[in-house]
Structure formats: structure tokens, C-alpha cells
Amino acid sequence: MVSSSYSNLLDLATGAADQGPAPAALGALRRRLPSVVTTPGLMEDSPASPSTPSPAPRPRTIVVANHLPIRAHRPASPEEPWTFSWDEDSLLRHLQKSSSSPSMEFIYIGCLREDVSVPEQDAVAQALLDSYNCVPAFLPADTAARYYHGFCKQHLWPLFHYMLPLSPDLGGRFDRLLWQAYVSANKVFADKVLEVINPDDDFVWVHDYHLMVLPTFLRKRFNRIKLGFFLHSPFPSSEIYKTLPVREELLRALLNSDLIGFHTFDYARHFLSCCGRMLGLPYESKRGHICLEYYGRTVSIKILPVGVYMEQLNAVLALPETEAKVAELMETYTGNGRVVMLGVDDMDIFKGISLKLLAMEELLGQHPEWRGKLVLVQVANPARGRGKDVAGVQEETYAMVKRINEAYGAPGYEPVVLIDQPLQFYERVAYYVIAEVCLVTAVRDGMNLIPYEYVASRQGNDKLDRILRLCKPEEKKSMLVVSEFIGCSPSLSGAIRVNPWNIEAVADAMECALVLPEKEKNLRHDKHYRYVEKHDVGYWANSFLQDLERTCKDHSNRRCWGIGFGLRFRVVSLDLSFRKLAMEHIVQAYRRSKTRAILLDYDGTLMPQAINKSPTAKSVQILNSLCQDQRNAVFLCSGFKRCTLDEWFPAENLGMAAEHGYFMRAEEGRGMGDLHPTRRLQLDADCKAGDGALHRDDGRFDHRGEGHRARLELRGRGPRLRVMPGQGARRPPRERAHQRAGVREEHRALRRS
Numbered sequence: 001m002v003s004s005s006y007s008n009l010l011d012l013a014t015g016a017a018d019q020g021p022a023p024a025a026l027g028a029l030r031r032r033l034p035s036v037v038t039t040p041g042l043m044e045d046s047p048a049s050p051s052t053p054s055p056a057p058r059p060r061t062i063v064v065a066n067h068l069p070i071r072a073h074r075p076a077s078p079e080e081p082w083t084f085s086w087d088e089d090s091l092l093r094h095l096q097k098s099s100s101s102p103s104m105e106f107i108y109i110g111c112l113r114e115d116v117s118v119p120e121q122d123a124v125a126q127a128l129l130d131s132y133n134c135v136p137a138f139l140p141a142d143t144a145a146r147y148y149h150g151f152c153k154q155h156l157w158p159l160f161h162y163m164l165p166l167s168p169d170l171g172g173r174f175d176r177l178l179w180q181a182y183v184s185a186n187k188v189f190a191d192k193v194l195e196v197i198n199p200d201d202d203f204v205w206v207h208d209y210h211l212m213v214l215p216t217f218l219r220k221r222f223n224r225i226k227l228g229f230f231l232h233s234p235f236p237s238s239e240i241y242k243t244l245p246v247r248e249e250l251l252r253a254l255l256n257s258d259l260i261g262f263h264t265f266d267y268a269r270h271f272l273s274c275c276g277r278m279l280g281l282p283y284e285s286k287r288g289h290i291c292l293e294y295y296g297r298t299v300s301i302k303i304l305p306v307g308v309y310m311e312q313l314n315a316v317l318a319l320p321e322t323e324a325k326v327a328e329l330m331e332t333y334t335g336n337g338r339v340v341m342l343g344v345d346d347m348d349i350f351k352g353i354s355l356k357l358l359a360m361e362e363l364l365g366q367h368p369e370w371r372g373k374l375v376l377v378q379v380a381n382p383a384r385g386r387g388k389d390v391a392g393v394q395e396e397t398y399a400m401v402k403r404i405n406e407a408y409g410a411p412g413y414e415p416v417v418l419i420d421q422p423l424q425f426y427e428r429v430a431y432y433v434i435a436e437v438c439l440v441t442a443v444r445d446g447m448n449l450i451p452y453e454y455v456a457s458r459q460g461n462d463k464l465d466r467i468l469r470l471c472k473p474e475e476k477k478s479m480l481v482v483s484e485f486i487g488c489s490p491s492l493s494g495a496i497r498v499n500p501w502n503i504e505a506v507a508d509a510m511e512c513a514l515v516l517p518e519k520e521k522n523l524r525h526d527k528h529y530r531y532v533e534k535h536d537v538g539y540w541a542n543s544f545l546q547d548l549e550r551t552c553k554d555h556s557n558r559r560c561w562g563i564g565f566g567l568r569f570r571v572v573s574l575d576l577s578f579r580k581l582a583m584e585h586i587v588q589a590y591r592r593s594k595t596r597a598i599l600l601d602y603d604g605t606l607m608p609q610a611i612n613k614s615p616t617a618k619s620v621q622i623l624n625s626l627c628q629d630q631r632n633a634v635f636l637c638s639g640f641k642r643c644t645l646d647e648w649f650p651a652e653n654l655g656m657a658a659e660h661g662y663f664m665r666a667e668e669g670r671g672m673g674d675l676h677p678t679r680r681l682q683l684d685a686d687c688k689a690g691d692g693a694l695h696r697d698d699g700r701f702d703h704r705g706e707g708h709r710a711r712l713e714l715r716g717r718g719p720r721l722r723v724m725p726g727q728g729a730r731r732p733p734r735e736r737a738h739q740r741a742g743v744r745e746e747h748r749a750l751r752r753s
């Protein structure tokens with residue numbers, strides 16, 4: 001299937017720059033080398049003789065993310081080596097541990113959270129590779145700061161969470177230096193992938209907004225790379241996204257992936273609208289999958305929210321320290337007749353902690369019966385970004401907690417308990433176990449797994465049931481109050497959904513969550529638990545990787561050409577049967593034929609992409625002589641204005657579609673000239689007057705004329721005109737029949753042309 005979005009087929013046809021996969025020899029060499037090489041040195045020959053058939057390679061997925069799922073421990077003295085351990089809280093680690101394909105090997109590429117000095121880097125890289133299959137990316141300190149704290153945290157993160165940089169104090173204005181650092185950092189990650197990849201066999205899975213231009217670097221090197229991308233943050237509405245000065249670069253870079261994943265339907269919808277509105281790319285549904293066609297490549301869209309790692313949660317629930325902590329918390333709270341509501345959030349501007357506190361204040365104000373009884377335990381993890389906005393959130397939180405506790409507290413009773421020290425995972429789980437309600441009032445969050453963790457923890461186990469004094473499994477319950485602006489919200493149909501900005505409504509929802517009949521709480525819990533257990537992180541990862549494999553299975557049946565510079569690089573992919581037209585074939589066919597339709601494009605095809613866009617005298621002369629030949633129907637398509645084309649191409653008998661088909665001039669008696677003349681003139685006249693023609697964002701022009709509606713579609717498979725009887729003035733039946741016949745004829749004429 002050939003894309004309608006080729007901009008320059010001549011570029012493509014010169015084909016010299018086929019940057020397809022490495023030639024066979026290089027491919028074989030790469031396979032003979034160990035998969036990963038990080039330190040220079042002599043390689044031993046492969047033990048297998050050339051005639052020994054090599055075993056089928058083990059499938060590998062290279063997982064690339066900003067941070068490795070590793071904790072690095074700095075040595076006490078420079079003589080000692082660094083030590084490492086897995087970061088058991090990392091989603092990327094969970095992804096591997098819950099993979100359903102035991103033969104799949106995972107390699108991780110990412111930064112360490114700790115700074116490693118340049119002389120130590122080789123040893124650290126080797127140790128990580130040998131023991132953890134991890135390849136660290138080391139960024140120069142200034143690039144790292146500008147890339148992460150700069151472009152990621154100051155620009156992308158706020159914008160993707162709907163915060164516009166309206167002033168230097170609010171969000172911060174776009175800074176091109178930070179953008180350049182982002183691109184450079186992505187390039188460092190790309191180089192690491194290129195060091196380890198077996199391009200014919202390996203899958204690459206890139207994670208999150210930190211690495212959005214990485215797909216372009218990778219596809220540039222290996223045109224047929226099997227590449228997936230998952231965005232963990234929200235993808236904002238196109239009205240927000242389009243304010244980003246590098247909006248097109250990021251979209252085009254993502255489109256160099258084969259599969260792009262989002263947590264929710266809305267994020268995917270926003271991305272697709274951006275592709276439609278900013279790049280003119282429509283999407284389609286192919287056998288139940290949403291796809292975009294980008295220069296002949298199929299880019300699939302995956303909508304699947306991530307899940308929690310159930311095995312780990314169950315293991316932590318069974319720990320003796322968890323049981324001890326649960327018993328301790330039961331004594332502190334339940335033993336004293338308290339009911340706990342729980343919030344667990346990073347202390348950042350999008351988590352809505354202060355809105356939650358306002359709602360708690362409102363609840364206690366409106367419902368005196370809860371005073372002395374209800375406790376909001378708010379766990380606040382340290383923010384991951386830095387800046388005055390974070391300090392502002394902290395200040396406001398402390399002030400509000402103080403105010404509420406002063407207003408409604410009593411000796412031995414604090415309505416709000418703020419825990420702003422990092423908790424161990426088992427401690428957090430213990431809080432989940434004893435909490436009657438979990439509250440998430442973030443104003444924006446990509447997904448947020450806190451409600452899932454809470455539900456799974458409330459399911460608990462037999463021992464915890466005894467500590468909680470639950471007699472029957474049916475008595476298990478959990479209640480969720482969640483913001484409608486977070487990614488997990490659509491999956492939690494039993495949660496009470498709130499607009500976190502509506503303080504009274506949140507307070508009502510909190511109260512409702514407390515007083516709902518027990519039976520109702522049991523049912524909601526059961527429903528959520530069944531969902532959370534099934535849709536765990538393994539389900540998510542396996543489903544993504546399966547879709548990636550499916551999307552890439554045709555790669556070897558395509559011919560690929562890389563075109564475009566820098567971040568405009570893209571791959572044109574064509575069927576294997578596609579052949580470059582040879583001049584002698586054209587000349588022979590031209591001589592043989594008696595009736596010829598010659599369709600020409602004037603935007604970069606007939607003439608080079610030049611500053612002076614007017615045709616050369618020679619082009620005009622050739623065009624004139626083509627038009628003079630009675631056997632030829634010549635038609636010129638262009639994005640230029642009609643008056644400009646009229647001036648440049650005075651040839652008689654030349655058909656023309658100006659402004660990408662908005663204006664059509666048919667060469668009389670042929671091609672477009674076969675259109676029903678009255679209708680065509682009427683349409684043309686109306687369009688000229690700007691009357692009744694409506695340009696839509698999806699590349700369609702709708703026109704309402706007397707008694708008919710016309711739609712000119714410029715996207716997809718090329719210009720198409722559909723004329724339909726309208727709801728306007730009704731005509732007599734005979735005239736209507738005549739009209740329909742005319743419409744059919746127009747249709748046929750257009751298809752022919």
C-alpha cells in the first residue's frame with residue numbers, strides 16, 4: 001500500500017541512499033559478536049565453525065528508559081567498587097519479572113540516578129552488563145541537567161499535564177538550548193542501543209516522554225528496526241499540544257516507531273488529532289487496530305493502561321513486617337475508634353494535595369459527626385523535579401495541615417496526619433490495608449497506580465483478615481474516590497469519580513464513600529479486585545510486545561528508503577514489487593499509446609525544491625508541447641494559488657487542480673472536463689465566493705449548494721469529490737433522477753482521473 005503522504009517521489013526513486021538493514025556480511029558479523037560490547041578489546045573467534053548452523057537466536061527486547069531499574073551504591077572509598085541492586089519498585093523490573101515468555105531476554109538501557117565520574121564509568125558499565133544485563137547511558141553533567149530538569153521537567157512534563165508557559169514564572173518560556181540538550185541526550189541513548197542491537201531480531205521498547213525523539217535516531221540507522229514506544233504521561237489535547245514550538249518534530253519522531261502505546265483512549269485520541277491537524281495524517285482502523293500510514297509504513301496505536309505487579313504485592317502482604325505494621329496501625333487508629341482515609345502522592349503541583357486537604361476541611365466543617373473520628377493520612381513522597389513550584393506546594397500543604405489540625409483537632413486526635421518521610425514499600429502497603437477509603441485528587445496524572453495497589457492490598461490474605469477481624473472473604477471492601485483527570489479513572493468503574501477542583505463535590509464524595517452500605521462496598525471491591533488482578537503489569541507488557549511483533553511482521557517484505565534531514569527524517573516503505581520507472585520504458589509506452597492521461601505534480605516534483613518556485617522556460621515549453629498533442633490529456637496538481645498557476649502555465653488544454661485541489665480547472669472535453677458542467681461551475685463559483693464551502697480540520701471541504709451537498713476530500717487516497725443530494729430545495733423527481741445520474745457520472749469521471 002503506497003502512502004498518499006509521499007512528498008517527493010523523485011528523491012525516493014534516486015534510491016541511492018537505501019539505508020535498509022546492514023548488508024548481509026555486516027549482519028552476520030554482528031550476530032557473531034557477543035550481543036553486547038561496552039569495553040574496547042580483542043574479540044575471540046566464535047567457537048562455531050562457519051558450516052555449523054547457528055541456533056535460532058533467543059528473542060530479545062531492549063528496554064530503553066530514562067532510568068535503569070537499578071540502585072547504585074557509591075563505594076565508601078575510591079579503591080572499592082560500586083555495588084548495585086535491582087530497584088524492585090521499578091515498573092521496568094516488574095515488566096521483566098512478569099513476562100509470560102521465559103525465553104525472552106531483556107536488556108535495559110538508561111541512566112543511573114547517581115553521578116559516576118568519567119574514570120569509573122567503564123568499570124561500572126561492565127559490572128552492570130555482566131550481572132544485570134543493563135547498559136548505562138552516561139550524560140555529561142550539563143547536558144543531563146538541561147535535558148532532565150530543563151526540557152523534561154520544565155517544558156514537556158508541565159505541558160503534557162496541561163500547564164501552559166504563560167509567563168516566565170508560570171511554567172517557564174520555551175528555551176531552545178534545553179531542547180538541544182534533550183535532542184543530544186536522546187542521541188546518547190540511541191548510541192547505546194546501536195552498540196547492543198541485533199537489528200534483524202531484537203525488539204526495542206522505548207519508555208516515556210524523556211525519549212520522544214529517540215525513535216528517529218534509531219530508524220535512521222536501521223530502517224526496519226522493530227520499535228515500540230509507550231507514553232506513561234498524559235498526551236494533552238491538541239489545543240494544548242500545538243503550543244509547543246517543537247510540536248512537529250516530536251510527532252514525526254514518534255511516528256518513526258512501529259507501535260505507540262497510551263494508557264487511555266483520550267490520550268490516543270489527542271495524539272491522533274495532532275497527527276491529523278498538524279501533519280495532515282488521517283488514521284484508520286485495520287482489523288480492529290487503529291493505525292496511521294506514514295510514508296508507506298504502518299504505525300499502530302495501542303491503548304492499554306499499565307497494571308501493578310501482583311506477585312510482588314502479594315509477597316509484601318505476606319511479610320511478617322507488614323503484618324506487624326498492620327497490627328500497629330490497627331491499634332493506633334481502629335483501636336481508638338478512628339476511620340482512616342488514605343492519600344499517597346508525590347509532592348508536586350499536579351497531585352492536588354491541597355485540593356484534597358480543602359475537601360477534608362469542608363467535610364469536617366459540614367459533618368461534625370466525623371470530627372474526632374475521621375483521619376486523613378497523607379503520604380507525601382518527595383517531588384522528583386525541583387523548582388519554586390515544588391517549594392510552593394510544600395509550603396501550602398504544611399500551612400493547610402496546621403490550619404485543619406488547629407481547627408478540628410483535639411488532644412490525642414489529629415484529623416490530618418502528614419507523612420513526608422519516604423516510607424518503605426511494606427509500610428505503605430500496611431497503610432493501604434487499614435484504610436477505609438483511598439483518595440486520589442490529582443489534577444492530571446498519566447495513570448496513577450495508587451488505587452490499584454490499594455485495592456490489591458485490601459484483598460489481603462488470610463493472616464491479614466484475622467488481624468483485621470474479617471470473618472468471611474465476602475466482607476472484604478475498599479472504596480475509591482478518584483479524580484476524573486487521571487489515567488486510571490476510566491478503568492475503575494466502581495470508584496466515585498470527582499472533579500478535584502470542585503471542593504464541595506469532593507467532600508460529598510468522601511462522605512459518600514464512608515457511609516455507603518457495606519454490601520455495596522463489598523461489591524465494588526470485588527469488581528475492582530478482579531480487574532486489577534487480571535490486568536497486571538505482565539498482562540500489559542505481554543500485550544504490548546505481542547502487538548509490536550504483529551505490527552513488525554511485514555518489515556522484511558518492504559523496501560525502505562530513508563529521506564529527510566535531522567528530525568524530519570522518515571522512512572518511505574514500499575511493497576517489494578515497487579520498481580523505479582526506467583526512462584526507456586516510459587518512452588516506449590508513450591510512443592505506443594494513442595490516448596494518454598498525464599498527471600503532473602508541481603510541488604517539488606516537476607521542479608526542484610528551490611527558492612524560486614516559478615517553472616523554467618524549458619518546463620513550460622515541454623508542457624506546451626505535451627498539451628498540443630491531441631492524444632494527451634494533461635493535468636497539473638499543485639498547492640500553489642490558482643492565479644499563480646494561470647500566470648506560470650498559460651498552455652491551452654491544460655487541466656489544473658490548484659491549492660491542493662480546492663480549485664479545479666478541467667481541460668475541456670477531457671478528464672475533469674467530463675464533470676457535469678453546471679454542477680462544476682456552480683461549485684467553482686460558490687467556492688470562489690467563499691460561500692457554502694467549509695474547510696474542516698480533517699482535510700475535507702464540505703460545500704452546500706442548492707439541492708446538493710458536495711464533499712471534496714484531499715486526504716487519504718488522493719482527491720475525491722462526493723456529491724450528494726442535499727436537504728436544501730427539493731426538486732421534481734425527474735430532475736432528481738437526472739441529478740443522481742449526473743452525480744454518478746461525476747464520480748466515475750473523478751475516479752477515472
Ligand SMILES: O=P(O)(O)OC[C@H]1O[C@H](O[C@H]2O[C@H](CO)[C@@H](O)[C@H](O)[C@H]2O)[C@H](O)[C@@H](O)[C@@H]1O
Nearest residue numbers: 066091152232233306384385445446447448449
Ligand atoms: O519524574 P520522572 O523521572 O520524569 O518520571 C515521571 C514519572 O514516571 C512514572 O510515572 C508515570 O508512569 C506511571 C506508570 O505508567 C504512571 O502511573 C504515572 O502516572 C506516570 O506519571 C513514575 O511512577 C513517577 O514517579 C514519575 O514521576
